[in-house]
Amino acid sequence: MAVAKTLEAPIEVYRFEPGKDAKPRYDRYTLTVEPHTPVLTALLRIRTELDPSLTLRYSCRSSICGSCAMQINSKSRLACQTPIGPEIEKHGRLVVEPMRNQPVLRDLVVDQASFWRHYDRIEPHLKLDPRHPMPEGKPNPMTPEEVARFYETPRCIACAACYSACPAVEADVDFPGPMALAKLYRFVVDPRDQAHQDRLVRIQTDGLWLCLRCHLCTEACPKDVRPSERIRDLKELAIAAQGGTEPGSRHAIGFKENIRERGQLQEMKLVRQSDGVGGMLAQAPQGLRLWRKKPEIAKKPRAIEDLDQLEALYRELDAPPKDGT
Amino acid sequence: MRRHEVVVVGAGLAGQRAALAAVEAGRDVAVVSKLHPLRSHSGAAQGGINAAVGAEDSVDTHIYDTVKGSDYLGDQDAIEFFCREAGPTVVEMEHFGTIFSRAPDGSLARRPFGGAGFPRTIYAADRTGLALLQAIWERLATEATRFTLYQEWDLTRIVVRDGKVQGIVAFDRKNGRFEGIAAPAVVIATGPSGRIYARTTNAHSCTGDGVATAYEAGALLKDMEFVQFHPTALPDSGILITEGARGEGGILKNSKGERFMSKYAPHVLDLASRDVVSRAIVTEVSEGNGFEGGFVHLELMHLGKERIESRLQEICDFCRNFAGVDPVTQPIPVYPAAHYMMGGIGTNAKGEASVPGLFAAGEAACVSIHGANRLGGNSLLETLVFGKQAGLAAAAFAAQATGRPTVTDSDVEASQAPIRAMMARDHGEDPAQLRAEMQATMERYVGIYRNDADMLEGIKRIRALKQRYANVRIVDHSQVYNLNLTDALEVGHMLELAEVIVVGAYARTESRGAHSRIDYPKRDDARWMRHTLARKGPEGPELSYSPVAYTRWEPKERVY
Numbered sequence: 001m002a003v004a005k006t007l008e009a010p011i012e013v014y015r016f017e018p019g020k021d022a023k024p025r026y027d028r029y030t031l032t033v034e035p036h037t038p039v040l041t042a043l044l045r046i047r048t049e050l051d052p053s054l055t056l057r058y059s060c061r062s063s064i065c066g067s068c069a070m071q072i073n074s075k076s077r078l079a080c081q082t083p084i085g086p087e088i089e090k091h092g093r094l095v096v097e098p099m100r101n102q103p104v105l106r107d108l109v110v111d112q113a114s115f116w117r118h119y120d121r122i123e124p125h126l127k128l129d130p131r132h133p134m135p136e137g138k139p140n141p142m143t144p145e146e147v148a149r150f151y152e153t154p155r156c157i158a159c160a161a162c163y164s165a166c167p168a169v170e171a172d173v174d175f176p177g178p179m180a181l182a183k184l185y186r187f188v189v190d191p192r193d194q195a196h197q198d199r200l201v202r203i204q205t206d207g208l209w210l211c212l213r214c215h216l217c218t219e220a221c222p223k224d225v226r227p228s229e230r231i232r233d234l235k236e237l238a239i240a241a242q243g244g245t246e247p248g249s250r251h252a253i254g255f256k257e258n259i260r261e262r263g264q265l266q267e268m269k270l271v272r273q274s275d276g277v278g279g280m281l282a283q284a285p286q287g288l289r290l291w292r293k294k295p296e297i298a299k300k301p302r303a304i305e306d307l308d309q310l311e312a313l314y315r316e317l318d319a320p321p322k323d324g325t
Numbered sequence: 326m327r328r329h330e331v332v333v334v335g336a337g338l339a340g341q342r343a344a345l346a347a348v349e350a351g352r353d354v355a356v357v358s359k360l361h362p363l364r365s366h367s368g369a370a371q372g373g374i375n376a377a378v379g380a381e382d383s384v385d386t387h388i389y390d391t392v393k394g395s396d397y398l399g400d401q402d403a404i405e406f407f408c409r410e411a412g413p414t415v416v417e418m419e420h421f422g423t424i425f426s427r428a429p430d431g432s433l434a435r436r437p438f439g440g441a442g443f444p445r446t447i448y449a450a451d452r453t454g455l456a457l458l459q460a461i462w463e464r465l466a467t468e469a470t471r472f473t474l475y476q477e478w479d480l481t482r483i484v485v486r487d488g489k490v491q492g493i494v495a496f497d498r499k500n501g502r503f504e505g506i507a508a509p510a511v512v513i514a515t516g517p518s519g520r521i522y523a524r525t526t527n528a529h530s531c532t533g534d535g536v537a538t539a540y541e542a543g544a545l546l547k548d549m550e551f552v553q554f555h556p557t558a559l560p561d562s563g564i565l566i567t568e569g570a571r572g573e574g575g576i577l578k579n580s581k582g583e584r585f586m587s588k589y590a591p592h593v594l595d596l597a598s599r600d601v602v603s604r605a606i607v608t609e610v611s612e613g614n615g616f617e618g619g620f621v622h623l624e625l626m627h628l629g630k631e632r633i634e635s636r637l638q639e640i641c642d643f644c645r646n647f648a649g650v651d652p653v654t655q656p657i658p659v660y661p662a663a664h665y666m667m668g669g670i671g672t673n674a675k676g677e678a679s680v681p682g683l684f685a686a687g688e689a690a691c692v693s694i695h696g697a698n699r700l701g702g703n704s705l706l707e708t709l710v711f712g713k714q715a716g717l718a719a720a721a722f723a724a725q726a727t728g729r730p731t732v733t734d735s736d737v738e739a740s741q742a743p744i745r746a747m748m749a750r751d752h753g754e755d756p757a758q759l760r761a762e763m764q765a766t767m768e769r770y771v772g773i774y775r776n777d778a779d780m781l782e783g784i785k786r787i788r789a790l791k792q793r794y795a796n797v798r799i800v801d802h803s804q805v806y807n808l809n810l811t812d813a814l815e816v817g818h819m820l821e822l823a824e825v826i827v828v829g830a831y832a833r834t835e836s837r838g839a840h841s842r843i844d845y846p847k848r849d850d851a852r853w854m855r856h857t858l859a860r861k862g863p864e865g866p867e868l869s870y871s872p873v874a875y876t877r878w879e880p881k882e883r884v885y
Binding site for chain 1: 360361363364365366368369413415416419420421422424425426427428429430431432433449452455456459463464466467469499528529530562564565638639642643646647649755756757758761800801803805806807808809812
């Protein structure tokens with residue numbers, strides 16, 4: 001192995017003990033490290049060489065236990081999987097903070113109760129129907145193709161990096177968060193689970209449509225579970241399961257058809273498409289207020305030129321997927 | 326004081342399976358763990374779980390392979406029970422929801438593993454432990470109303486009075502509060518203690534707390550000198566590269582480009598038993614056939630990108646992230662690292678330890694089915710088979726227990742007083758320093774190859790560290806998530822176990838399985854086909870010995 005050159009890494013670490021410290025502070029440590037040294041190794045060296053009172057969660061140091069997710073230069077990452085060199089190179093500094101969207105217990109340790117509560121709420125276990133028992137004394141047969149449908153969801157290590165990165169969690173504590181939804185997806189594609197329909201119906205009013213589609217969870221996920229893509233898959237399955245009758249799915253379908261017509265969003269029409277006439281009436285006061293500020297929302301937008309090209313795009317997207325996609 | 330009927334300490338596969346059995350038996354169960362159950366080290370197991378379910382395979386072959394792998398130190402009655410339970414155990418885990426890899430016909434896929442006569446290792450890509458851990462937790466969590474989870478609690482004491490278990494003392498990391506949890510039955514399932522060694526595949530949390538605590542409470546430890554070194558770990562970090570990599574066709578090469586295993590195991594080459602392969606690698610490196618930095622190469626490149634990336638997905642990530650090599654195009658540098666403790670709290674096949682009311686299962690226990698060397702794929706199976714047995718036995722014991730076990734204020738104080746003293750010191754030993762010296766000592770003097778003089782030195786050094794530990798100091802005085810306190814407790818636990826390992830190893834004047842003595846290179850069945858038992862005495866471990874249980878397999882020379 002090549003001899004790596006070392007660097008002097010300045011590391012700023014968030015320190016805070018609620019109830020004891022008036023406010024958080026950042027302690028600055030300097031360590032000589034190799035560029036590929038993981039942030040976790042540096043934090044453990046701080047603990048053994050400089051300050052044993054620094055506290056954090058960690059265990060496996062090989063990205064399989066999910067303990068050491070934290071904010072590293074403002075991104076939700078596993079400390080064990082993040083080398084220092086590229087961080088310093090890119091940002092000129094290394095700032096380590098606790099995960100977001102979860103209250104700090106002390107230093108880098110957060111209270112994960114809400115994260116686990118959302119995980120429990122999706123009922124993360126096989127739900128069986130007594131009329132269709134498991135084969136006695138034998139495993140269920142499952143083809144490699146059926147196993148492949150799980151995509152990467154079994155790789156999830158529940159590190160909560162996605163939960164920390166998610167702006168929808170920040171905005172709404174009732175949003176289940178990316179991990180719980182990806183986990184739900186794992187059960188609705190499991191041929192052994194016998195509650196697919198119930199799960200898909202329930203999640204529609206339990207937060208599925210609150211996802212903002214920003215993909216920050218997918219960017220944060222250290223195991224490439226790609227939660228936002230699993231949420232998208234869930235939405236498709238949910239629409240199929242309920243025939244697109246639930247407001248969230250009607251909004252998604254309405255959005256698609258609405259734009260297809262003129263190439264631009266017709267906002268007034270979208271309200272009717274999503275929520276029906278009753279919904280329109282219920283939203284009328286808010287609509288009026290908006291209309292006073294921005295009268296153009298009531299107008300039908302002009303159709304874009306080359307609408308036929310858009311139609312061709314739609315037809316392509318609606319076509320059944322080709323092999324391997 | 327809290328009160329339950331069964332307290333399970335440790336929430337990996339063994340602990341959770343024990344808890345599930347005890348819950349199903351109708352007992353009020355507590356699960357105490359220093360990690361969230363899904364963060365347990367069981368999740369790091371990669372390669373697979375053995376069960377002789379293939380048409381060409383048989384339970385008898387699995388038994389024979391395990392007996393031979395154990396170098397005839399495994400108890401054959403327990404091994405027979407263990408291998409018979411394999412099929413039903415795997416089926417149960419599949420029914421709980423484990424996502425196993427599949428063969429084209431829809432059956433459970435199997436891969437070859439070291440020391441096994443047939444491909445019998447059922448797997449979930451290279452994250453079998455994680456797949457099983459998720460499934461058992463998903464199943465156990467459906468019983469959430471029937472057990473209490475003490476998450477991120479550290480065990481400090483098993484209380485034994487009048488010759489019977491009374492419960493435990495533990496503290497809650499969130500607020501530093503020490504509490505007694507009374508119960509007539511306690512199951513220890515705290516897993517590995519590999520952090521006793523400098524280079525280990527084990528997680529940082531694998532510090533043998535339950536085993537050490539049981540030893541301090543008077544339980545007998547069994548065969549602690551048998552430490553398995555996994556042949557293929559990344560040299561710098563000790564991160565495990567699964568045996569499944571060789572099962573899939575990976576080969577080991579030295580710096581001369583030779584496939585050196587042909588010298589050491591001409592019949593099965595790279596898929597010899599772990600002790601054999603680890604010794605081969607150490608021998609190659611010490612004879613100058615290693616690469617600069619002291620390692621050999623594990624080559625997967627010839628398997629092709631598709632196979633490597635689908636069957637060994639996590640390994641690809643580990644190599645790329647932690648060693649800077651891409652196994653699709655480059656060899657992986659590997660060297661052996663401490664991996665598994667064959668020894669542990671001595672139990673029978675029901676999980677019963679030597680103290681009434683105390684039970685153990687998984688890596689923390691020693692039944693013994695692994696004897697002097699464990700076969701790959703047998704440890705995941707062990708956690709589930711004997712986790713269930715220990716849970717059932719603990720539940721039955723609790724149901725019939727008479728009297729009311731109590732953990733008194735003075736029991737709690739007995740755990741807390743030394744901590745206060747450690748915090749009150751102005752000067753004292755740094756737990757991290759003691760840990761580093763212990764790890765280096767064990768690596769150097771009680772490693773893969775052992776001899777009389779080294780081990781005598783090891784005993785001396787570990788005892789000196791134990792003396793210094795009496796003056797250990799905790800500088801962090803916070804009540805909240807005080808890891809400095811956890812460090813101090815853990816190193817105390819590990820020093821106890823390190824002493825048992827080296828004293829047992831020094832006494833055993835033969836080579837068997839993972840215990841290789843340069844000065845006694847042969848197995849000595851006449852004298853040493855027996856288990857080492859260690860009891861804590863005032864001057865250190867007091868050793869005694871017990872016979873190995875025989876059924877059908879006469880000891881033979883072990884050749885692969």
